[in-house]
Amino acid sequence: MKDSQSSTETFQMDYRQSLAEILATHTGIPSEELLQSIETPQDPKMGHLAFPCFRLAKELKKAPPVIAADIATKIIENRPLWMADAKATGPYVNCFFDRTVFADGVLNALLHAGENYGAGQQGAGQNVCMDYSSPNIAKPFHVGHLGSTIIGLSLDKIYRFLGYNVTAINYIGDWGTQFGKVITAYLKWGCKEDIETTGIDGLVALYVRFHEEADKDAALNDEARGWVVKLQGGDEEGLALWSWFVDISLRDFKRMYARLGINFDHYRGESYYNDKMDAAVELIRQKGLLQESDGAQIVDLEDYNMPACLILRSDGGTLYPTRDIAAAIDRFESFKFDKSLYITGQEQILHFAQFFKVLELMDFPWAKGLVHIPYGMFRFEGGKMSSRRGDVIKMEELLDEAVAKTRAIIEEKNPSLADKDTVAEQVGIGALMFNKLYTNRIKDTVFNWELMLNFDGETGPYVQYAHARACSVLEKGGYAEGGNFDPALLVEDEAFDVLRIIYDFPAKIEDAADKYEPFMIARQLVALAQAFNSFYHHHVVLVEDEALRQSRLVLVRAVQLQLKIGLGLLGISAPMAM
Ligand code: ARG
Numbered sequence: 244m245k246d247s248q249s250s251t252e253t254f255q256m257d258y259r260q261s262l263a264e265i266l267a268t269h270t271g272i273p274s275e276e277l278l279q280s281i282e283t284p285q286d287p288k289m290g291h292l293a294f295p296c297f298r299l300a301k302e303l304k305k306a307p308p309v310i311a312a313d314i315a316t317k318i319i320e321n322r323p324l325w326m327a328d329a330k331a332t333g334p335y336v337n338c339f340f341d342r343t344v345f346a347d348g349v350l351n352a353l354l355h356a357g358e359n360y361g362a363g364q365q366g367a368g369q370n371v372c373m374d375y376s377s378p379n380i381a382k383p384f385h386v387g388h389l390g391s392t393i394i395g396l397s398l399d400k401i402y403r404f405l406g407y408n409v410t411a412i413n414y415i416g417d418w419g420t421q422f423g424k425v426i427t428a429y430l431k432w433g434c435k436e437d438i439e440t441t442g443i444d445g446l447v448a449l450y451v452r453f454h455e456e457a458d459k460d461a462a463l464n465d466e467a468r469g470w471v472v473k474l475q476g477g478d479e480e481g482l483a484l485w486s487w488f489v490d491i492s493l494r495d496f497k498r499m500y501a502r503l504g505i506n507f508d509h510y511r512g513e514s515y516y517n518d519k520m521d522a523a524v525e526l527i528r529q530k531g532l533l534q535e536s537d538g539a540q541i542v543d544l545e546d547y548n549m550p551a552c553l554i555l556r557s558d559g560g561t562l563y564p565t566r567d568i569a570a571a572i573d574r575f576e577s578f579k580f581d582k583s584l585y586i587t588g589q590e591q592i593l594h595f596a597q598f599f600k601v602l603e604l605m606d607f608p609w610a611k612g613l614v615h616i617p618y619g620m621f622r623f624e625g626g627k628m629s630s631r632r633g634d635v636i637k638m639e640e641l642l643d644e645a646v647a648k649t650r651a652i653i654e655e656k657n658p659s660l661a662d663k664d665t666v667a668e669q670v671g672i673g674a675l676m677f678n679k680l681y682t683n684r685i686k687d688t689v690f691n692w693e694l695m696l697n698f699d700g701e702t703g704p705y706v707q708y709a710h711a712r713a714c715s716v717l718e719k720g721g722y723a724e725g726g727n728f729d730p731a732l733l734v735e736d737e738a739f740d741v742l743r744i745i746y747d748f749p750a751k752i753e754d755a756a757d758k759y760e761p762f763m764i765a766r767q768l769v770a771l772a773q774a775f776n777s778f779y780h781h782h783v784v785l786v787e788d789e790a791l792r793q794s795r796l797v798l799v800r801a802v803q804l805q806l807k808i809g810l811g812l813l814g815i816s817a818p819m820a821m
Pocket residue numbers: 374376377378379414415416567585586587
């Protein structure tokens with residue numbers, strides 16, 4: 244049996260790199276270029292790493308299958324330790340891992356790195372700003388913000404994991420005409436104690452009442468507008484009320500963020516940029532981009548097939564794009580970002596395209612680092628989510644419902660579980676998050692409690708359950724860190740499947756980061772949980788034989804670690820029991 248601490252030097256884990264170097268000697272093409280084209284065949288029976296020869300055909304003036312056969316023969320003559328076989332299948336050179344060497348390599352790499360397995364240097368020295376969640380003050384934190392919050396959190400975790408220096412910003416909507424309405428309503432019908440206890444709900448009720456009453460009495464609108472002007476002019480009474488509304492709302496938001504495990508580096512809402520707005524508008528003007536249109540100031544974007552970007556209203560007031568332009572400039576000055584990501588619903592695609600273009604026309608070289616990351620809607624069975632006054636589905640209610648439903652399932656499945664409340668919170672919220680992160684971002688998410696809480700489906704609870712099962716096996720087996728294993732005992736199909744998924748995991752994380760698609764990690768997690776369950780059903784872990792038991796326990800530990808890492812990158816907890 245080998246000591247798992249000291250066997251890494253017998254092979255290299257970087258099989259792709261190794262293959263690229265071998266191919267380079269046979270083709271004369273630099274290995275970095277070849278590395279890009281090495282694929283993982285869908286069906287492992289075809290091979291474990293594949294190299295397509297199409298692009299060599301032109302240079303070598305031979306048919307791809309002939310080239311593939313030729314290369315395969317050369318490789319096999321002098322194959323590296325990790326390779327059991329290489330053969331040509333049509334235009335592809337397919338290489339097969341030696342299962343023992345592979346098990347040794349993958350397990351050592353993972354166990355040595357521990358929870359940092361896959362953590363990269365890719366992002367070293369790069370600054371990334373992320374603007375996510377960003378709900379609006381005195382308005383409910385509704386499901387529309389859920390997507391931004393969940394996807395943002397996951398990208399935040401992924402980028403930090405890969406070594407990027409991330410600055411997470413909550414750009415709360417804390418400025419705008421709604422405050423004139425809320426102030427008017429509060430002064431007419433509000434009560435301080437009431438708002439202190441009801442929080443955002445109380446503020447929203449005032450906002451709703453304002454609209455109801457204003458339908459009957461138009462003078463209210465003038466009053467509200469009057470307050471907006473006063474706020475802009477720095478009126479003390481107005482600003483004191485506004486800042487109290489902000490506090491009340493943040494208190495509610497932060498309660499939710501605590502449940503979701505989110506910590507923003509900065510709360511810099513729209514108002515933070517108020518004193519930076521004039522300079523931004525002035526810059527746009529200096530660049531000769533500002534034009535008058537019906538009394539308003541705009542930047543014409545006809546040449547770019549977009550409607551004009553509104554900069555100043557006819558009364559001189561700033562708009563959503565103006566504030567975003569000022570904010571982007573300030574973020575670059577403050578954080579020197581290489582990339583600045585904005586995560587919002589897809590209904591804002593045009594807004595981002597417009598103000599990104601304005602910044603580009605202003606000749607800011609960093610404007611090319613601005614990225615909008617849109618996502619699809621939540622659809623509830625039987626219709627799309629409503630965001631009309633009054634009948635929005637609130638985030639907190641959603642979390643509570645997820646947790647309550649999970650609590651009931653646990654009560655039924657595992658009534659003797661310790662600390663059921665904590666686990667229900669972790670699993671319920673995890674289920675919600677996983678459901679949003681399991682599909683391509685831009686696809687709508689169908690909201691169905693039964694599906695998302697199905698412990699046997701492709702769900703968060705399913706992955707968490709596999710993790711808990713692994714923890715329990717490790718405990719029963721008395722697993723101790725740094726234990727020995729014999730890789731030759733981990734070569735069954737099921738073990739090999741598990742190991743291949745773990746081997747691919749770091750690349751999937753990098754892919755997820757490059758494409759801003761956490762679902763690539765979520766899919767990999769489900770695949771790993773499935774492969775592990777299959778291993779578990781085919782092979783007894785806690786067998787009599789000491790060497791076999793220890794080796795299988797090491798495999799289980801690897802699965803447990805990888806599941807925990809992956810769930811963590813989605814912002815989801817990995818309870819030890821459930
Ligand atoms: N508060 C906005 C909303 O609720 C989202 C803000 C997104 N971020 C930004 N920089 N515009 O729709």
